[in-house]
Amino acid sequence: MHKNGIxxxxxxxxxxxxxxxxxxxxxxxxNNREEKSWKQLYAICYKNxxxxxxxxxxxxxxxxxxxxxxxxxxxxxxxxFPTSLELLxxxxxxxxxxSLIFIRNxxxxxxxxxxxxxxxxxxxxxxxxxxxxxxxxxxxxxxxxLPPMQR
Numbered sequence: 070m071h072k073n074g075i076x077x078x079x080x081x082x083x084x085x086x087x088x089x090x091x092x093x094x095x096x097x098x099x100n101n102r103e104e105k106s107w108k109q110l111y112a113i114c115y116k117n118x119x120x121x122x123x124x125x126x127x128x129x130x131x132x133x134x135x136x137x138x139x140x141x142x143x144x145x146x147x148x149x150f151p152t153s154l155e156l157l158x159x160x161x162x163x164x165x166x167x168s169l170i171f172i173r174n175x176x177x178x179x180x181x182x183x184x185x186x187x188x189x190x191x192x193x194x195x196x197x198x199x200x201x202x203x204x205x206x207x208x209x210x211x212x213x214x215l216p217p218m219q220r
Contacts, residue, residue, distance in 0.1 A: 092153030100149045125168035135167050
């Protein structure tokens, strides 16, 4: 179920059953890293996982990136799945975890960018004060060098 209470493959029980049957038929190929089975897994699950991630992070492009990375990471992790239900659960739990990590990292990046902007502003303010001080010092020095009647 995703956060709106709709099941992972819509509210249609027939659709869920069909998906599970499709996953059952390719599970062995997935566990054996057969490219054809992985392409089928991608075709079966990609859109639904993207929608799930998008509901969490509210950004379609970033959701797609999260799911792409998920499939790549699973491929390289060489994880084996005893059942298609465990595979599906793993995909959705990983999508949720990766989406939450994405949100955390995005907030952290935004915080750092704010700090950098603040530091730049503070530096600019500081430099402006230094320049003003230097100008006043130079002006005062020049004024003091003038003959008394011209000051």
